[in-house]
Amino acid sequence: MDIAHHTLVAFAKSFGLFYLLAMAAVALLYACWPGNRSRFDKAARDIIEDEDKPWR
Amino acid sequence: MVSGLTISERQRSMAVLIVLAVIGLVMAAAGANRADPMQAHGFLVLLFSLGVLCFVLNGYFEPEPSATRLTSYYDDPSKAGIVIAMLWAVFGMFIGDWVAWLLAFPDMTFDAAWSSFGRLRPAHTTGVIFGFGGNALIATSFHVMQRTSRARLPDQFSPWFVLIGYNLFCLLAVSGYFLGITQSKEYAEPEWYADIWLVIVWVTYLVLYLRTLARRKEPHIYVANWYYLAFILVVAILHVVNNLAVPASFAGAKSYSLFSGVQDAMTQWWYGHNAVAFFLTAGFLGMMYYYLPKRAGRPIYSYRMSIIGFWGITFFYMWAGSHHLHYTALPQWVQTLGMTFSVMLLVPSWIAAANALLTLNGAWDKVRDDATLRFMMMAAIFYGLSTFEGSFMAIRSVNALSHYTDWTIGHVHAGAMGWVALITFGSIYAVVPWLWKRERMYSPVLVEAHFWLALAGTLIYVFAMWNSGIIQGLMWRTYNDSGTLTYSFLDSMVAMHPYYVARAIGGLLFLIGAIVGCYNIWMTIRRPSGASALTDDALLPANLQPAE
Ligand code: HEM
Ligand code: HEM
Numbered sequence: 001m002d003i004a005h006h007t008l009v010a011f012a013k014s015f016g017l018f019y020l021l022a023m024a025a026v027a028l029l030y031a032c033w034p035g036n037r038s039r040f041d042k043a044a045r046d047i048i049e050d051e052d053k054p055w056r
Numbered sequence: 057m058v059s060g061l062t063i064s065e066r067q068r069s070m071a072v073l074i075v076l077a078v079i080g081l082v083m084a085a086a087g088a089n090r091a092d093p094m095q096a097h098g099f100l101v102l103l104f105s106l107g108v109l110c111f112v113l114n115g116y117f118e119p120e121p122s123a124t125r126l127t128s129y130y131d132d133p134s135k136a137g138i139v140i141a142m143l144w145a146v147f148g149m150f151i152g153d154w155v156a157w158l159l160a161f162p163d164m165t166f167d168a169a170w171s172s173f174g175r176l177r178p179a180h181t182t183g184v185i186f187g188f189g190g191n192a193l194i195a196t197s198f199h200v201m202q203r204t205s206r207a208r209l210p211d212q213f214s215p216w217f218v219l220i221g222y223n224l225f226c227l228l229a230v231s232g233y234f235l236g237i238t239q240s241k242e243y244a245e246p247e248w249y250a251d252i253w254l255v256i257v258w259v260t261y262l263v264l265y266l267r268t269l270a271r272r273k274e275p276h277i278y279v280a281n282w283y284y285l286a287f288i289l290v291v292a293i294l295h296v297v298n299n300l301a302v303p304a305s306f307a308g309a310k311s312y313s314l315f316s317g318v319q320d321a322m323t324q325w326w327y328g329h330n331a332v333a334f335f336l337t338a339g340f341l342g343m344m345y346y347y348l349p350k351r352a353g354r355p356i357y358s359y360r361m362s363i364i365g366f367w368g369i370t371f372f373y374m375w376a377g378s379h380h381l382h383y384t385a386l387p388q389w390v391q392t393l394g395m396t397f398s399v400m401l402l403v404p405s406w407i408a409a410a411n412a413l414l415t416l417n418g419a420w421d422k423v424r425d426d427a428t429l430r431f432m433m434m435a436a437i438f439y440g441l442s443t444f445e446g447s448f449m450a451i452r453s454v455n456a457l458s459h460y461t462d463w464t465i466g467h468v469h470a471g472a473m474g475w476v477a478l479i480t481f482g483s484i485y486a487v488v489p490w491l492w493k494r495e496r497m498y499s500p501v502l503v504e505a506h507f508w509l510a511l512a513g514t515l516i517y518v519f520a521m522w523n524s525g526i527i528q529g530l531m532w533r534t535y536n537d538s539g540t541l542t543y544s545f546l547d548s549m550v551a552m553h554p555y556y557v558a559r560a561i562g563g564l565l566f567l568i569g570a571i572v573g574c575y576n577i578w579m580t581i582r583r584p585s586g587a588s589a590l591t592d593d594a595l596l597p598a599n600l601q602p603a604e
Binding site for chain 2: 005009012020023024027028030031032039040041042043044045046047048050052053054055056
């Protein structure tokens with residue numbers, strides 16, 4: 001298995017760039033999606049007011 | 057503790073321990089045959105398993121736990137883990153301070169092989185990172201995953217297997233260094249058999265975590281769990297890849313890495329840097345995202361930011377490792393890639409630090425009065441500081457000055473003492489009263505004392521190393537008119553001496569703080585819950601109203 005140096009560089013510069021941008025876009029969209037807001041707020045609040053026993 | 061296990065779990069424990077004891081015996085015999093140091097490790101495994109076995113046997117005939125146990129969380133392993141973590145803290149920091157004095161006074165090896173610098177140093181790093189940090193992470197993760205999922209651990213055997221098995225790994229590691237057993241890969245020193253054992257333990261840990269999460273109440277998984285999970289999952293991957301090796305003999309400790317040359321170096325620092333990222337950062341961020349809001353009684357400032365920060369950290373860190381190999385045989389573009397990602401890493405790192413501090417914004421009175429919360433706040437500040445410094449040091453031209461110098465050591469300890477140890481102490485002080493059902497810690501004054509000792513120790517350590525590192529770096533690159541070096545290496549050593557003494561004193565303060573913490577935790581555990589815990593507070597009239 002012998003990957004030439006320039007092949008790796010070309011791969012990193014093309015695919016790598018779009019892969020990174022796509023990852024960032026997905027993460028940002030998920031975090032900022034308005035529909036998720038209430039779920040996030042609830043998650044943040046729930047750990048403060050828990051009842052200290054398992055639910056079932 | 058054994059009484060908390062069902063009979064079948066007790067039997068399973070005994071079976072595992074007997075198998076382990078046999079493996080130990082085989083290792084000892086095989087090692088003895090070739091006069092290999094593996095012999096000693098065989099006996100260690102044997103004695104360790106027999107010791108735990110005695111413990112299980114001792115409680116074997118106690119009645120089974122009643123079914124009501126299922127209506128509460130299972131906290132025994134967390135309790136044990138926290139006590140063990142504190143013991144490792146004292147051990148690891150004691151060795152660290154010894155190493156610090158040794159660098160100032162080289163005679164302090166006392167002419168023994170086991171106490172030479174090259175053996176004590178990994179005993180320090182393993183003791184603090186894996187012994188102290190690892191046990192604290194395991195103990196708190198059991199606590200956090202149950203509360204945030206509102207689910208009890210799925211069984212009582214696996215958490216003990218993880219905790220005790222992990223400590224066997226730590227013991228093999230540290231005792232190995234003293235015996236001269238090492239792979240010579242920093243933070244991955246233990247040899248092949250210890251590595252295989254850790255894989256088994258770690259996979260059990262991952263499965264246990266996933267099984268607990270599967271029983272959760274809410275579909276959404278609280279963000280602290282993501283960080284803990286990233287820690288467990290990525291450490292598994294890193295550990296397996298970096299430790300791929302071929303043993304010279306199955307009856308001996310020595311093995312050879314599957315990689316060679318610059319590939320080996322790159323794999324090692326991909327591992328090394330991600331160990332910083334996922335062992336020393338992600339797991340502790342998980343701690344921070346649970347204990348800090350909980351202790352402050354305020355939800356995290358921005359849940360969104362915590363998610364964006366999470367993906368930033370997990371994704372960017374993966375690519376940053378090559379900044380440890382600037383100006384080496386590694387291709388230039390790989391170095392540049394590492395440098396670029398390191399600089400970008402500042403963004404998610406500061407998101408996390410800012411999120412913590414903004415959560416406390418508006419509750420500064422609590423931070424002022426409560427040393428536990430102050431531990432966590434100070435940790436967030438040091439986290440911001442050390443990540444800023446790291447991003448800066450990753451720039452190739454800056455690294456030309458900092459590499460090989462004490463500046464790196466200063467950066468390491470701003471992160472390790474200032475961030476990792478402070479967030480851990482803060483979380484432990486928060487969780488101990490909850491776990492043992494006490495009103496509060498035995499002595500808030502001692503928590504306060506610990507805070508100031510730890511802070512003073514860290515500041516002295518870090519400032520000493522910044523000074524000595526930059527002086528060192530500059531001395532090594534000062535040329536005279538004829539174009540030769542102005543200072544010999546020895547000159548720089550002499551110039552370092554006062555800073556090394558200062559560092560050792562700072563470390564001593566930090567160590568004393570940890571010992572104070574142990575005493576306080578011990579007294580909290582011993583003090584009966586309920587009535588007596590109230591005595592001090594009961595002196596105050598109930599419902600104290602502010603003057604009008
Ligand atoms: C009492 C407190 C401590 C003292 C006195 C201390 C002392 C030392 C010393 C003297 C060294 C060797 C430096 C050299 O080779 O020039 C070292 C290295 C190291 N220590 Fe500590 N340490 C302390 C706490 C910690 C803690 C709490 C952690 C981690 C959680 C830690 C992690 C490390 C690491 C990772 C290294 C290796 C750094 C490198 O290779 O660049 N230390 N420490
Ligand atoms: C944005 C975050 C960070 C970046 C970009 C970063 C970058 C760096 C750089 C450039 C070095 C020096 C490499 C060399 O010259 O050999 C280094 C060393 C180190 N850093 Fe960081 N750092 C970061 C955060 C942290 C944190 C939070 C800690 C943890 C506790 C930490 C622990 C270490 C350790 C242990 C070493 C020494 C490795 C060794 O040589 O043994 N870093 N880091």
